[in-house]
Amino acid sequence: MSGAGPSLYPGEMPPWAVFQFPPDSAPPAIPPPVADQVSFRNPFPIPAHIYNGALEPWVPLTIASTYAVTISLLNKYNRKHGNKPWAISKTRAFHVFVIFHNVFLAIYSAVTCWAMIRSLKHSIPHYTEHNAVVGAVDALCKIHGPRGLGDAVSYNPNTSRWESKNAQIRVDSTGLPDPTDVGRIWNEGLAWWGWWFYLSKFYEVLDTAIIIMKGKRSSTLQTYHHAGAMLSMWSGMRYMSPPIWMFALVNSGIHAMMYTYYTLSALRIRVPNRVKRTLTTMQITQFLVGVAFAACHLFVSYTVPVSVAYNVAEKVLPKLNSSTIASVASSVTSSAADAPATAAATGAAVAFLKKLVYRAAGDEGLAENVYQPGISSPVSVAGAAVTDQAHHIIHKTVNRVFYRTEYQHVPCVDTSGQAFAIYLNMIYLAPLTVLFMRFFFKSYMKRTSPNARHPTDHTVIAKSTRDAIRGVDREMDSLGKSAEDGFSSAIMNGASALRGRTAKPNGERNGSLSPVSPENKQFIDSFKGRVSEELERVGEDDDHTKERARDVAKELVSAMEEEHEEEKEVKEEQHEEEKEVKEEQHEEEKEEDTANGNA
Numbered sequence: 001m002s003g004a005g006p007s008l009y010p011g012e013m014p015p016w017a018v019f020q021f022p023p024d025s026a027p028p029a030i031p032p033p034v035a036d037q038v039s040f041r042n043p044f045p046i047p048a049h050i051y052n053g054a055l056e057p058w059v060p061l062t063i064a065s066t067y068a069v070t071i072s073l074l075n076k077y078n079r080k081h082g083n084k085p086w087a088i089s090k091t092r093a094f095h096v097f098v099i100f101h102n103v104f105l106a107i108y109s110a111v112t113c114w115a116m117i118r119s120l121k122h123s124i125p126h127y128t129e130h131n132a133v134v135g136a137v138d139a140l141c142k143i144h145g146p147r148g149l150g151d152a153v154s155y156n157p158n159t160s161r162w163e164s165k166n167a168q169i170r171v172d173s174t175g176l177p178d179p180t181d182v183g184r185i186w187n188e189g190l191a192w193w194g195w196w197f198y199l200s201k202f203y204e205v206l207d208t209a210i211i212i213m214k215g216k217r218s219s220t221l222q223t224y225h226h227a228g229a230m231l232s233m234w235s236g237m238r239y240m241s242p243p244i245w246m247f248a249l250v251n252s253g254i255h256a257m258m259y260t261y262y263t264l265s266a267l268r269i270r271v272p273n274r275v276k277r278t279l280t281t282m283q284i285t286q287f288l289v290g291v292a293f294a295a296c297h298l299f300v301s302y303t304v305p306v307s308v309a310y311n312v313a314e315k316v317l318p319k320l321n322s323s324t325i326a327s328v329a330s331s332v333t334s335s336a337a338d339a340p341a342t343a344a345a346t347g348a349a350v351a352f353l354k355k356l357v358y359r360a361a362g363d364e365g366l367a368e369n370v371y372q373p374g375i376s377s378p379v380s381v382a383g384a385a386v387t388d389q390a391h392h393i394i395h396k397t398v399n400r401v402f403y404r405t406e407y408q409h410v411p412c413v414d415t416s417g418q419a420f421a422i423y424l425n426m427i428y429l430a431p432l433t434v435l436f437m438r439f440f441f442k443s444y445m446k447r448t449s450p451n452a453r454h455p456t457d458h459t460v461i462a463k464s465t466r467d468a469i470r471g472v473d474r475e476m477d478s479l480g481k482s483a484e485d486g487f488s489s490a491i492m493n494g495a496s497a498l499r500g501r502t503a504k505p506n507g508e509r510n511g512s513l514s515p516v517s518p519e520n521k522q523f524i525d526s527f528k529g530r531v532s533e534e535l536e537r538v539g540e541d542d543d544h545t546k547e548r549a550r551d552v553a554k555e556l557v558s559a560m561e562e563e564h565e566e567e568k569e570v571k572e573e574q575h576e577e578e579k580e581v582k583e584e585q586h587e588e589e590k591e592e593d594t595a596n597g598n599a
Contacts, residue, residue: 005131005134005305005407006131006134006135006149006302006303006304006305006407007134007302007303007407008133008134008137008300008302009300009301009302009303009409010296010299010300011299012299012300012301012411013299014298014299014411014413014419015411017157017416018298018413018414018415018416018418018419019416019419019423020416021416021420022420023239023415023416023417023419023420024157024415024416024417025417026155026157026160026415027155027162027240027415028052029051029052029055029237029238029239029240030144030176030177030186030191030240031046031047031048031051031052031191032045032046032051032187032191032192032195033179033180033187033191034179040115040118040189041115041118041119041187041188041189041192042189042191042192043192046192046195051195054195054198054199055195055198055234055237055238057234057238059234060230060231060234061231063202063230064227064228064230064231065227067205067208067223067226067227068223068227071208071212071218071223072223074212074218075212075217075218078212078215078216078217079217081215083215083216083217084215085213085214085215086212086213086214086215088213089213089214089215094213095266098210098266099263099266099267101206101210102259102260102262102263102266103259103263105200105203105204105255105259106255106256106259106260106262106263108200109252109253109255109256109259110252110253110256112193112196112197112200112248112252113249113252113253113256115189115193116189116190116193116245116248116249116252117249118188118189119185119188119189119190119193119245120185120245120249122147122182122183122188123139123143123147123183123184123185123188124136124139124140125139125147125149131149134149134302134303134304135149137300137302137412138150138152138302138304139184139185140185140242140243140245141242141297141300141302141412141413142154142184142242143184143185143186143190143240143242143245144162144177144181144184144186144187144240145164145169145177145178145181145184146169146178146181146182146183146184147182147183147184148166148183149304149305150165150166150304150305150306151164151165151166151169152164152165152184153169153171153177153178153181154410154414155414155415156414157414157415157416161175162175162176162177165304165306165408165410166306166307167307167309185242185245186240190244190245190248193248194233194236194237194244194245194248195237197233197248197251197252198230198233198234198237201226201229201230201233202230204226204229205226207222207226208222208223208226221432221472224432225283228428228429229251231424231428232247232421232424232425232428233247233248235420235421235424235425236421236425238417238421239415239417239418239420239421240417240418241297241413241417241418241419241420241421241422242297242412242413242418243293243294243297243422243425244421246290246293246294247290247425250286250289250290251286254279254282254283254286257279257282258279258283261275261276261279277466277469280469281465281466281469284432284436284468284469284472287429287432287433287436288429288433288436290425290429291425291426291429291430291433294422294425294426295422295426297412297413297418297422298412298413298419298422298423300411300412301409301410301411301412302409302410302412303407303408303409303410304407304408304410305405305406305407306405306406306407306408307403307404307405308403308404308405308406309401309402309403310401310402310403310404311399311400311401312399312400312401312402313397313398313399313400432472435471435472436468436469436471436472437468438471439467439468439469439470439471439472440464440465440467440468442467442471443463443464443467443468443471
């Protein structure tokens with residue numbers, strides 16, 4: 001988009017300097033401004049050392065790595081123990097905690113989503129404003145400084161300073177953007193709410209802990225999402241990367257709906273499976289849209305109006321009055337007295353003075369007739385010199401400053417840290433995007449092959465999308481199970497090596513604790529016999545035995561109920577799929593009948 005005003009240039013390659021790795025640590029993240037009054041954009045101050053301490057790179061790296069390894073091992077543990085619920089998951093306290101956890105995250109996510117919407121509302125110009133399109137791009141790319149096209153304050157890596165294209169915009173005494181500036185996303189709420197949203201990613205791992213305690217398996221897609229979200233939010237906030245606002249806005253909005261669904265499920269309120277599938281679709285869509293939106297920032301630049309100062313030297317003729325004429329006459333007379341040709345010089349000076357007097361009196365015509373040809377004698381060299389001196393005294397040279405509006409080119413991304421946050425996000429989302437597109441096209445081509453019946457395009461796309469989401473989930477789960485087995489084998493082999501034992505191919509172990517050795521087998525049989533005798537001696541009337549029997553019965557009933565619920569959900573999903581297939585076949589038959597009738 002080009003023209004006489006500000007222009008937008010999509011598709012331009014960014015400078016290679018922004019792809020520096022590791023990225024430049026400057027500038028550090030700027031804590032939210034300390035306001036005199038409590039406001040929604042900044043409810044309470046956060047000390048700078050705490051703010052930047054939480055954004056140290058080792059914090060998310062350590063937590064994300066520990067989380068991924070721990071969940072892989074716990075998944076393996078649950079699988080080996082038949083996916084039985086843990087004892088703690090059957091307590092009332094656990095049930096209450098699950099409800100509180102989901103309610104808290106649903107409310108918190110909704111408030112964060114609203115905070116991001118409000119931040120955008122106060123930063124992006126209204127569509128009716130002049131240059132609204134380029135102004136909106138500027139508002140999304142430059143997140144510091146006051147509102148207004150070209151008024152942003154951005155970090156210049158070449159000078160290592162915060163600067164603005166507008167000379168009227170100043171930084172504070174510390175060289176940072178003025179904390180009182182309003183109208184840009186950072187000070188309008190992203191600095192405060194984005195930081196807390198980053199910390200919430202560590203708390204959200206309790207989702208996975210709840211799933212594990214229920215004896216279920218945490219999907220690899222969920223584990224990957226939680227670990228990657230920690231790193232994505234960290235990089236965006238640490239380097240103040242422009243597109244991080246979208247991650248906070250969209251992710252918090254989806255989480256508000258998702259945790260509301262979890263709350264209803266925990267309260268035993270029936271929610272259709274279609275809602276769950278829709279939430280999963282929205283999460284996958286979030287990945288696809290997010291990676292495309294973030295990448296756009298690297299390839300966008302635009303122009304902003306800049307007022308440029310120019311110094312111009314001008315000769316000016318001041319207003320003539322009696323004092324000016326007197327000073328000129330005095331200067332000219334003294335110069336004429338020192339000149340070699342006094343008479344000629346004096347004549348020239350007198351003639352020039354006459355012209356000045358007539359001009360001062362308003363008689364411009366008489367002033368022009370003073371030097372008429374034939375009336376005045378030619379001026380000598382000395383007289384010309386005196387006249388030039390009089391001209392120099394009257395015509396003064398003044399330097400004036402003129403301002404002209406020019407349109408200067410600015411990139412959307414300024415620093416290597418901002419670019420790093422963007423391509424880290426792209427690397428995180430790339431596997432999910434590739435898997436989704438692979439399964440989508442595979443399903444789409446299958447449904448549109450010559451041998452297949454052709455439903456409407458909308459139906460084909462909808463079903464291909466569902467197939468792609470299921471394919472991504474299956475692929476990620478397969479990779480996750482392989483990783484779990486790898487982690488478990490590595491730990492077992494390492495432990496065996498430390499104890500001086502090696503695992504046999506068939507899973508048997510050497511050593512005194514091997515269950516297949518004759519001595520150990522005899523000991524185990526003897527122990528089992530003594531246990532049986534003791535149980536027979538205790539009898540059925542023993543209170544402890546009855547209580548244990550009741551506990552076992554409760555566990556069995558609970559396990560059967562959960563299994564029944566899972567089977568019920570599977571049957572409902574199958575029923576809905578069969579219903580969709582029948583409806584699709586019915587539509588195809590109607591189309592065929594219509595086609596035959598037309599034929």
